[in-house]
Amino acid sequence: MDxxxxxxxxxxxxxxxxxxxxARGVVLDARAQEADAERLALWVEVTGARDGAYxxxxxFQSAADAGPGDxxxxxxxxxxxxxxxxxxxxxxxxxxxxxxxxxxxVIVNPNTPPRPEVFADRPQADLTGELAQRVLGVLDDQVxxxxxxxxxxxxxxxxEEGVVYVRLSGGCQGCGLASVTLSQGIEVALxxxxxxxxxxxxxxxxxxxxxxxxxPAKK
Numbered sequence: 391m392d393x394x395x396x397x398x399x400x401x402x403x404x405x406x407x408x409x410x411x412x413a414r415g416v417v418l419d420a421r422a423q424e425a426d427a428e429r430l431a432l433w434v435e436v437t438g439a440r441d442g443a444y445x446x447x448x449x450f451q452s453a454a455d456a457g458p459g460d461x462x463x464x465x466x467x468x469x470x471x472x473x474x475x476x477x478x479x480x481x482x483x484x485x486x487x488x489x490x491x492x493x494x495x496v497i498v499n500p501n502t503p504p505r506p507e508v509f510a511d512r513p514q515a516d517l518t519g520e521l522a523q524r525v526l527g528v529l530d531d532q533v534x535x536x537x538x539x540x541x542x543x544x545x546x547x548x549x550e551e552g553v554v555y556v557r558l559s560g561g562c563q564g565c566g567l568a569s570v571t572l573s574q575g576i577e578v579a580l581x582x583x584x585x586x587x588x589x590x591x592x593x594x595x596x597x598x599x600x601x602x603x604x605x606p607a608k609k
Contacts, residue, residue: 406461406472407434407480412487413495418467424450431456431469434485434497436476443559444479446497502559521586522549528583529556533576544576552588554580 409417409432421427431453436444451471456462459474472480483499517526526546533544547555556576577590 408484410486413485431471433471435473436479524584532579554590555593
């Protein structure tokens with residue numbers, strides 16, 4: 391169950407960012423290792439807009455440092471601060487724990503930055519053909535519902551001569567396991583359902599992706 395803590399200044403207003411019970415336990419355990427843990431809040435900040443997803447910084451910092459424009463949510467144990475500049479980009483998001491790979495904190499965010507055009511020097515691919523529509527059907531019905539559990543999404547960019555070009559976003563963009571998701575998940579599903587497919591190519595700019603992580607408390 392998600393723990394929806396309300397801002398301290400108005401208990402009737404829902405929090406900008408919700409924290410699941412699993413993530414909450416990890417956060418409280420990590421904070422307990424910090425000096426003066428009682429004074430520290432969990433700060434969640436958007437650090438940039440990059441190819442299809444936001445990048446984040448998650449860290450501990452004094453709750454007293456929050457300004458009047460920041461979103462401050464609290465309960466008896468945990469304060470969560472979202473800086474004013476990040477509030478609009480995190481409304482409706484949640485902080486969760488993923489067991490995928492080595493495990494880690496992830497942010498599932500319904501808000502995404504405008505995505506740049508892939509192959510900007512080329513016209514947008516025609517996805518109305520029969521083969522492209524079958525590929526889209528597999529992505530919509532099988533692939534995206536599966537990877538959405540980890541905040542990921544796969545978009546079809548083009549289908550050319552049996553080669554499917556996809557772009558990953560959300561939790562899959564910049565993820566160290568993206569190649570596994572592509573080869574063992576997306577490609578298998580597509581080739582099983584659409585045997586005409588020769589290969590699947592990931593055109594995501596993973597180098598600009600970032601996953602949330604903890605830093606020691608900022609001084």
